[in-house]
Amino acid sequence: MxxxxxxxxxxxxxxxxxxxxxxxxxxxxxxxxxxxxxxxxxxxxxxxxxxxxxxxxxxxxxxxxxxxxxxxxxxxxxxxxxxxxxxxxxxxxxxxxxxxxxxxxxxxxxxxxxxxxxxxxxxxxxxxxxxxxxxxxxxxxxxxxxxxxxxxxxxxxxxxxxxxxxxxPGNEMRSGLAEMYKHGLIADISYWNRLKDLSNFTTNDLELLIYHSITIKNNIVLEDPKEKNIRKKLNFGHTLGHAIESYHLNNDEISTLLHGEAVAIGMILESNLSLQKGYISELFYNEIKSVLSAIFPQIQLSEKDIHKCLRLLVHDKKNELGCVNFTLIKENGEAIINEEVSTEMIINAFTEYLS
Ligand code: NAD
Ligand code: ZN
Structure with missing residues (x-):
């Protein structure tokens, strides 16, 4: 290598x-x-x-x-x-x-x-x-x-x-895998397609896949090392992912989620936002949801929990209630940064995920 x-x-x-x-x-x-x-x-x-x-x-x-x-x-x-x-x-x-x-x-x-x-x-x-x-x-x-x-x-x-x-441990492996799926969705759709079926590759392929992921991240960082713009592409799945991660971290009654596990759920939700914005098709959204749901734990949230996540989100992003900036995706494996999304759309995304 x-x-x-x-x-x-x-x-x-x-x-x-x-x-x-x-x-x-x-x-x-x-x-x-x-x-x-x-x-x-x-x-x-x-x-x-x-x-x-x-x-x-x-x-x-x-x-x-x-x-x-x-x-x-x-x-x-x-x-x-x-x-x-x-x-x-x-x-x-x-x-x-x-x-x-x-x-x-x-x-x-x-x-x-x-x-x-x-x-x-x-x-x-x-x-x-x-x-x-x-x-x-x-x-x-x-x-x-x-x-x-x-x-x-x-x-x-x-x-x-x-x-x-x-x-x-397996859950820690999965946590890293979530970031690899993200790399495919934001920058290389053929990489996403390769990762879709995990039964398709062996441990021997792992080094190559890691190489590919690092290359994608590195290329984005090289364009914008201090995260002024392009580097925000790497935040796909992380805006809602972080809110879900913090919510689980600060709630003693539920078990904590690993970072990648929360990001995987964040990616499903933010793919749904991409669908609501008309950037991806329903077919592609369903594919993302079914691939990620098969690997990562599902979570249950009540309406109250969703609102608590939303409050954490606003706190995290220092944004006015009603509008938070997101990194969304397009059908061809490309990310779009600084996308404004309303609270209503976020609630829709949660409702769809939980249905
Ligand atoms: P971690 O470092 O906590 O490691 C997870 C667990 O695995 C730990 O218990 C660790 O002791 C154990 N472990 C490590 N290597 C092992 C091995 N080979 N065999 C068995 N156990 C092993 O967590 P992580 O998931 O590696 O990293 C999460 C951290 O990375 C977070 O703090 C996050 O903020 C940070 N992070 C930083 C960047 C960045 O750009 N700097 C990007 C992503 C994440
Ligand atoms: Zn991450």
């Missing part, structure tokens, strides 16, 4: 990834390596990573607790403190080995420690491979709100190795 050239770094796969990693470590004049893991990646990913890592440099492992609740400034403080205790200097190399929580937080810690040290992302979840580790966004949550503190910073390289996915 060839490398993917991102802004000022590359994404390398498997063997070539480890070769490039060794080269960067050997030629970068680094003083020491720090490897950030979480409680799961220490167990499942670190032994394989260390076995394949070729370096003469000394290294230290810094482990954080796993999970979104730990993607906070308090955890950053702990990691900065460990770096400081070990007297990490500006030539220290910081490697994040984990899912999106570790790569987002690790990138932020590295980009701010001593005004920025070099870092490398090694994503170990499907979501982090196809989404979180490419595009330069790093950061942490604040007061339960996602990604409130952070900055754009690029790694020296990203290493993608599908072997890490062998231990990833």
């Amino acid at each position: 060839n490398e993917i050239q991102a802004e000022n770094y590359s994404v390398f796969f498997a063997e070539k990834g480890f070769e490039n990693l060794s080269q960067i470590l050997a030629n970068g004049g680094y003083s020491k390596i720090f490897i950030l893991t979480d409680s799961n990646t220490t167990e499942y990913c670190l032994p394989y990573f260390l076995q394949r890592l070729e370096t003469t440099l000394a290294f230290e492992i810094i482990e954080i607790e796993d999970g979104e609740v730990n993607k906070t400034i308090e955890t950053c403080f702990e990691v900065w403190s460990v770096l400081s205790e070990y007297e990490a200097d500006r030539k220290a190399m910081f490697i994040s080995l984990g899912g999106g929580v570790v790569t987002d937080l690790g990138g932020f810690v590295a980009a701010t420690y001593k005004r920025g040290i070099d870092f490398i992302s090694v994503p170990t979840t499907l979501l982090a491979m196809v989404d979180a580790s490419v595009g330069g966004k790093t950061g942490v949550d604040l007061g339960g709100l996602k990604n409130q503190v952070g900055l754009f910073a690029n790694p020296q390289m990203v290493l993608v190795d599908v072997n890490f996915l062998e231990t990833l």
Whole structure:
């Protein structure tokens, strides 16, 4: 698999990834390596990573607790403190080995420690491979709100190795898959068609599909790295998806949804908005709904729940009640940004989903 050239770094796969990693470590004049893991990646990913890592440099492992609740400034403080205790200097190399929580937080810690040290992302979840580790966004949550503190910073390289996915639970695999379906719907209809029938591909095809997804995301990011316009295409499914995710997160009576699971529902709802706007046919909407409903959990919402989601949506988007901007899709696998949608249309979309 060839490398993917991102802004000022590359994404390398498997063997070539480890070769490039060794080269960067050997030629970068680094003083020491720090490897950030979480409680799961220490167990499942670190032994394989260390076995394949070729370096003469000394290294230290810094482990954080796993999970979104730990993607906070308090955890950053702990990691900065460990770096400081070990007297990490500006030539220290910081490697994040984990899912999106570790790569987002690790990138932020590295980009701010001593005004920025070099870092490398090694994503170990499907979501982090196809989404979180490419595009330069790093950061942490604040007061339960996602990604409130952070900055754009690029790694020296990203290493993608599908072997890490062998231990990833099924629901976490599905969560990443949702973003891959999104890539097809917003940018490449033939990719959507390929992903439609999961029985069609094997684990061997997985690397190729990941490659394809990263390429789609990277091409969009390259056009608009700071999300001024085009990059908003990647928000398809996320406007309502985020509201549903937050609603589940803040409601103790129902089980939480993974990000990708919420985004899958968001994509069904926002496809319905695209249908109501006349951008896609009923046939295509039904196809999207049936493909995604077969893979991702269905949710039940009462009228009251829908209104709570709507309130979260307005809060999230800082928009006046009645109009929220959406990214919608067209029939040919293309996204349209900054689409105004009324509350009534959103309620229609929920009603159709729940029927
Ligand atoms: P995560 O990092 O919480 O990982 C999910 C779970 O899988 C964790 O419990 C983790 O310990 C475990 N895990 C990781 N690798 C494993 C492996 N190989 N085997 C077994 N278990 C493993 O979550 P995620 O879904 O990877 O990422 C979600 C985060 O990514 C969110 O915080 C989101 O905001 C962020 N994100 C960032 C961007 C971006 O552009 N920066 C894009 C999308 C998502
Ligand atoms: Zn997402």
